[in-house]
Amino acid sequence: MKAIPAAARAYILGALLCAGACAFPLWRGAAVPWSTLLMLAGLYAVCELPARRRHHGGSVPVAAGSFFPVLLAAAFLLPPAAAVLVAVPGALVGRVExxxxxxxxIWRAAQLALATWGAAQAYLALGGDRALRAPDFPYVLLPAAAGALAFCLVVTVLEGGILAAAVGAPPTPGGLRGKAPVRTAWHGLLLRSLAPHCVHGLAGLMMAVLWRSPYGPLSALFVxxxxxISCWIFAQYHRERAAHQATIRALVQAVDIKDKYTRGHSERVGHASVLIARELRMDTERLEVLRFAGILHDVGKLGVPTRVLRKDGPLTPQERRVIELHPEYGHEMVRGIGFLGEARAAILHHHERLDGSGYxxxxxxxxIPEFARVVAVADAFDAMTSTxxxxxxxxxxAALAELKRCAGTQFDPQMVRALTRALERHGWETAVTSDEAGARGNVPPPGRATGPEPVRTAVRGPGPDGPA
Structure with missing residues (x-):
């Protein structure tokens, strides 16, 4: 339990006690259709066993939430106290990474038990049990929708709560304090999960109707x-995504090996780009592509001679022109990778400037493409805040002040403002990016820095390799 903060452990204990309280009527002799309870609990456990499978790239979540219809069917068929128990075996046997x-x-079991109890209570409150016996369509749809909504709300509230309890934001070395994530822990959770849970609710209602039909529980399995099928499609998507990420990791590692001065820089630029994108309220798909753009923005350095990248002294005009070709090299390298989409334009144009003096x-x-304007700000910011x-x-x-000073000429002011807001919310963790021994000994390679303020030079002018 060392990996889980004390606040999160207390939160989990509270959820577990609440789940136990919801099931308490069973111990007082409440009437329970035990055969239905045991069959549904066993069915959910069997469904969860293959819910996560392994493949050559690691584990793939095959069925995250795909079998919630079983829990919702339990909420529609059983008393609330009995429905609580259906989720427990499956949650306890499922894979945890x-x-x-x-x-x-235990947390997963408590969370799903409470969500199932909430769904059962909402369903009964609107007379769902009476409407299901006929079954009385379309009136039974209303209590079923209420049950699905209650399930979604409970899962969302509990999920946001555990995130708020488990994640902290300490002060950053740069002086900006990251705010506690309580305000943002629930951001977007409900909207993302509402539609899937409504679909699960409809499937759960179909299971419940068939369960009580003359064909019996066996017919409910067809739902x-x-x-x-959705599990299989989901697995294929994650396998493809894992292959994409493996390709990107290989490219980034190759750049880090070739240019030791920017080791780790690419990942942080990707992270800073995502922070900006979230402030701009980009949709999830574009946000992921922008992260790829930030990570791969310097991939073109693979086409630059190593002796030029690692040269200790000042670069000649010809060597500088060779360095300035790296965005075009990078664009050529990734132009055939279809899933990168807009990221390709960002790789090509991240050294352009608003006043036209870029390359x-x-x-x-x-x-200048929007993604390129985002990556330019993220790139320069990490270059200034990295040792x-x-x-x-x-x-x-100080880095933010420099970005603001250059906004309107070199950087897009909108992107600079977005990064400033994001850092006020989340803070920033600086890191040593390369040659840590040299940095700790404060012994710079002779001639590598071209002036008394190398960072300012990197931001104002197209230094040897741009802001990075």
Missing amino acids: QRPAGIRR LLPMY PYGLVGRQ RSYRRARPVA
């Missing part, structure tokens, strides 16, 4: 067939 596995399984094409203002072997990092506040 992170440790400690035991406490995470799960589409769930297994490779000297684009002006809105001619390199040839100069020390700037504080976050």
Whole structure:
């Protein structure tokens, strides 16, 4: 339990006690259709066993939430106190990727037990049990929808609560304090889960109707067939996504090996780009592609001679021109990777400037693609706040001040404001990116820094490799 903060452990204990209280009427001799309870609990457990499978790239979540119709069917068929128990066996036998596995399984069991109890209560409150006996369509749809909504609300509230309890935001070395995630823990959870839970509610209602039909429980299993099909599709998607990420990791590692001065820089630029994108309220798909753009923005350095990248002294004009070709090299390298989408334009244009003085094409203002304007700000910010072997990092506040000073000429002011807001919310963790021994000894390689303020040079002008 060392990996789980004390506040989160207390939160889990509270949820577990609440789940026990919901099931308490069973111990007082409440009437329960035990055969239905045991069959549904066993069915959910069997469904959860293959819910996560392993493949060559690691584990793939095959059926996250895909078998909630079984729990919702239990909420429609059983008394609330009995429905609580249906989720427990499946939650306890399901695969858990992170440790400690035991406490995470207990949390999952408590969460789903409470959600099922809430769904059963909402369903009964609107007379769902009476409407199901006929069954009385379309009136039974209303209590079923209420049950699905209650299930969704309970899962969302509990999920946000555990995130708020488990995640902290300490002060950052740059001086900006990250705010506690309580305000943002529930952000977007309900909207993302509402539609899927409504579909699960409809499937659960179909299971309940068939369960009580003359054909019996066996007929209800046919409702799960589409769930297994969705599992397979979901698995294929995650396998493809894992392959994409493996490709990107290989490219980034190759860049890090070739240019030791920017080790770790690419991942942080991807993270900063995502922070900006969230402030701009980009949709999830674009946000993921923008993260790829940030991670791969310097992939073109693979086409630059190593002797130029690692040269200790000042670069000649010809060597500088070779360095400035790296966005075009990068674009050529990734142009055939279809899933990158808009990221390809960001890789090509992340050194353009609003005033037209950038490279490779000297684009002006809105001619520069949006992703490129985001990555340019993230790139420069990380360059200034990272400790390199040839100069020390700037504080976050100083780096932001420099970005604001250059906004409107080099950087898009909208992106600078978005990064500022994001850092006020979440903070920023600086890190040593390369050659840590040299940085700790404060012994820069002779001639690598081209002036008394290398960071300012990197932001104002197209330094040897741009802001990075």
